[in-house]
Amino acid sequence: METIDALNTTLRTYLDSEQTASVNRAYYFAEQAHYGQRRRSGEPYVTHPLAVAGILAEMHMDHQSLVAAMLHDVIEDTGIEKTAIGEQFGSTVADLVDGVSKLTQIEFQSLEEKQAENFQKMALAMARDIRVILVKLADRLHNMRTLGVLDSKKARRIARETLDIYSPIAMRLGINSVRLEFEDLGFRVLYPMRAKRIEIAMAQARGNRTELVYKVRDQIKATLQQEGHQVEVLGREKHLYSIYKKMRSKRKSFSDIMDIYAFRIIVDSVDTCYRVLGCIHSLYKPVPGEFKDYIAIPKANGYQSLHTVLMGMHGVPVEVQIRTQEMEDMANNGIAAHWLYKSDGQSANGSHTRAREWVQGLLEMQQRAGNSLEFIESVKIDLFPDEIYVFTPKGRILELPRRATAVDFAYAVHTDVGNHCVACRINRRLAPLSEPLQSGQTIEIMTSEGARPNPSWLDYAVTAKARSNIHHFLKNQTRNDSMALGRSLLEKGLAGFHSNLDSLPEAKLADFLEHNGYNDLNNLLLDIARGNRLPTFTAQQLLHETFDDQAKPDGEGAQPVDIRGTEGFVVSYARCCHPIPGDAIEGYLSLEKGVVVHREQCNNLNDMRDHSERQVALRWDKEVEGEYLAELRIEVENRRGMIAVIATRINSMGVNIEKIASDVKDYQFTYVNLEMLVTDRVHLARIMKRLRTITHVHRVTRVKN
Template identity: 40%
Template sequence: MSDILELDPEELVAQVRAYNPKSNSDMIRDAFRYGDAMHEGQYRHSGEKYFTHPVAVAMILAEMQLDDATIITALLHDVIEDTKSTYGAVTDMFSSEVAELVDGVTKLTNLQLSSSETKQAENFRKLFMAMSKDMRVILVKLADRLHNMRTIRAMRPDKQAQKSRETMDIYAPLAGRMGMQWMREELEDLAFHVLNPEGRTSIIRRFIRLQKESGDVIHKITSDIRVEMEKTGIEAEVFGRAKKPYSIWRKMQEKEQSFSRLSDTYGFRVITRNEADCYRVLGAIHQRWRAVPGRFKDYISQPKSNGYRSIHTTVSGRDGKRVEVQIRTRQMHEVAEAGVAAHWSYRDGVRVENPFAVDPAKWIATLTERFETAEDHDEFLEHVKLEMYSDQVFCFTPKGEVVKLPRGATPLDFAYAIHTRIGNSCVGAKVDGIRVPLWTRVKNGQSVEIMTAEGQSPQATWIDIVVTGRAKAAIRKSLREEDRERYVKLGRELARVAFEHVGRKATDKALSTAAKQLRLDNSDELLARLGSAELTARDVVSALYPEAISVEDEIDVAAAVVGLEPGQTFNRAQCCQPVPGERIVGITYRGKGVMIHTIDCQALEELADDSGRWVDLQWHSGKHPAVHSVSLDITISNDAGVLGRICSLIGEQNANISDLRFMDRKPDFYRLIVDVDLRDIEHLHAVMLILEADSDVASLKRHRNLDRKP
């Protein structure tokens, strides 16, 4: 948009009314005049009146067809920060909604997102909090940054560099994550112009030279695609463009290729009437040109979380040049252009009913879910950068299965993406059949083969090699498991509690004597084995005081678990229903204390990346009361007296039935879920053994209910 010389609200009002005839034009005019008055006497570095900037921001948002509140916020976004206006004044003159938005933008403006890591992490938390409160705050901030980058030449060179780096690192990736690819590309290119003007100029010169040598490639290929559409009778719009200089530069760096060898420097877009036509277009293009292996992505059948839907394919087009083609419907295209902002778009005075526009609240919830659990600054910042800054690459297993990874990932990330066991035992990798170091960055379309060996375990240096949260969490977990000092510390706590339970003290002499009795080298070896569950506290106590074990009392339910912090409470996870005697792990939940799971619970797979929430726990050694409910899935014969006999068998094992539910009734069999209160894993085995021995029990298994998560 050209600089605004005359500060007249009518141009903005007309643009808003063009897509929203029901717009409150008077309120927009009032906001325009109020902002102009508040910023009176203030000027930009270029010498223009300062208020030209808020008006330009409002015009950018009007081009995105946003609602009145967002447009008014753009006009007023600096009045609380830079003028004598106040939150209360904005509320009185406009609305509490506008005041909240303006206040949110003001707070974001004060965040130093490119400061030191600790402060940066805390400020990122605030950024995501603002996003979760109202996404429009970020939309105004992004438009604000876009106009500042468009006019950055008026700033001092050092300020230009600082703002450009911040834009490249934070605002451009954020715009991309929100689905506004056009804004991401423009922000990147504007920053690239400042940070590497020679590189950008060289790309543009090469484009001009290429155009002189081969003519208007875009027009030729666009015409070729249109001809194919006419042949197949498909109604579609076709557009082509050269990719942005920064996009070309990044590909040259990643692929380590010169401009002349770089492929797909042009992009083409086909807009169809409906989804079925998208696949018809794909078929026509692949029939006409040869598809490039590994460069096909179907985001229609598997949409991105921000609502993006499109088919991407790369083909060898005219003269063997590779070109990328994106195929989508008109509605998909609108969301692809607006991203998450499509939720607020208006047309003809009403909110656009686009079936592909995502609910911003749900989108931000999925984006920030993992951030909420991060316990320290480094972990939080790592999550943010993984979520915001990384594009994706698609690699293949030797069997042809696709593995999706963030850009910059290594064969180690690939190994952990397949399975933690594969990652932990990785000793080498082949990429496209060639042996490569584990720190090699994998690229789109490559085939990766992982070599493993028994006895291999993760090295501490791997943390710096991998980039995915899953891999980092798995490596840290393995390193923790190898941490002897930690096991010794946990073992000492287990021993202290066990000895106190029988009225004794776990002195160094007592532990050394117990170690000799158990034929171990020393007390540290005993404690390490105790902490790693190779020994039980009962074994250690009975080695010295066998008489104390035989007369011990039942353990208090509230103290059944050892390893909690003082004041921490615990609950058993209902998905796996752990009982004493099983290996367990604790997961911290805000407001819920610690939830304990069996070590093999499938629900833990979803928490593999959140290693900071994992707590090493052990069941208290000793006799537990029969209060731990376990669900059994039983199928029995539909004969007289069978159900009564089954209940009696359970009762004979001193186990109480707390609930019984019929799941399926057939003429010959009943299937039911029986909840049984048990002491420990041995008690469970005894109950299941006696039931399995009954001839009328057709099947019996422990019922796992993953739907009943904490």
């Protein structure tokens, strides 16, 4: 068990006496504040903050972080206020402690919501001071080490949360030693039997391969010494959870994974890294495609190293990582190494800058998210990148997760670039926005002032920044368009009574809104757009002092409502008749679905004539946008490959086919039914004209119902 004397021994190696005294003062303050409190294990509560400070001291964190670690539970678990901590230890420490403290005064509907709100609060505190998350990670690490005293259900919940959120955060910040311990401890709690079996198998494999490991290590060391390189060669022990993940993802047996021997070579300079790489490649044959240079292009969390895989003696694969001592410290401590190296140069500032950029991105996501649960889902997406590295036309390197597309790239460059993106070039070749990007490609984004995000982008955008920005834009756009539609419908209803919204007395409108439980006019308009209120009856209620309850609109002066195609979920297009811009249209107000648009000749619309109060006169706006589903019926001769010919012709016109099916008419002819996306009737007519030029196509007609 950590004692204050043992901690002081560590602190004296890198802190001055005044800073060490400050940490000691915080310990005695915490001891007094937590007096009488005990942990589940029965130990005095102060052993926990002491252990948390010990974890941070191993990372050589600054004294303010250590003081905050000592006091991190004081606000939450004792009666001491943040102001009292500020008076005793300064405002910086008080802010750190407050950032780590959970939201205890608020009642939440569910545990998930509480956890999400707590994380959101911590993210805001991280934006002010990144050390908040380092104290929190150390706090969580000690809690994970002592999970054994909790009941299994609570222990499993904490372990799952750690693997889902805190382990990826440690990885994102480059604190590898903490991440590995999180993963192994969490794995043992969630899958105790699997962990035990892998542990036993590892012990057996270690005994069987000791001799070969020593031989490979000695051979590498001897070769490098002959070339005049003084290096440290370490065997890398594989971790339980990483073995388990590899077995699952690569569908390999334990023996296949343990057959790979792993070594780390620590050298004195970056130049020596590349020289040692040459020596290693001359000793053993490198495996093609397995070399990665993370020194020239560091990972997003600042990690730097050379990685290579060699074919060693007896054909056994050998993984080798080559790095300097500073890179080794960075790999283990990540952003914490910023404080380790801060006094003697700016060497670790790269990781610190990247961490700050990531936290700034979190802040942006938090502002755009609808609620804390949506925010934490965005964070989870952001925390699991399998990176690729792509270039802007000017040579700037951007790191994106695997399967990222040009849409993700556009938002990574800038939010405005993403919002106005219309097309892209990949290595100077025009490519669809949905094409997954590969490492090393140069991406150029073309924008247009009038362009805006498309809902279909959500099908292939993978980064949290892109998805949250698209959601945010569409949510606002849908709301604005829905309010505009609701206003048009209400104005149409009022016009039937020779009135309009502007002529309504403000007091009358306010009384109506209050009586019907609306906060403002916008909420009423949204309800009308969704079909929950009929515009004619609403107009009648608004004017009930002027007209009696049985008054009917005479329809004079009523104008059809314009449909732009951007109204979102409050306007849908009937699948029975597939209306497209240019068609004569009529609408039907459906509960919760809003306005359903039909073609005027649609048979189903005739069945709805009985509910005339729900019918809405519609017309297409002059600046209608988007693509709409149209259905064609093509009569072709029974010849092999005709469907392929038709599909090829349509694809050559840049048209998306949604559905294609065939139906045999007789021995000579077949019907091909085709659903595709078009912009308007002119576009459809052009497609039909091209299809009629195909040999063996006899007739092309549009399906009306």
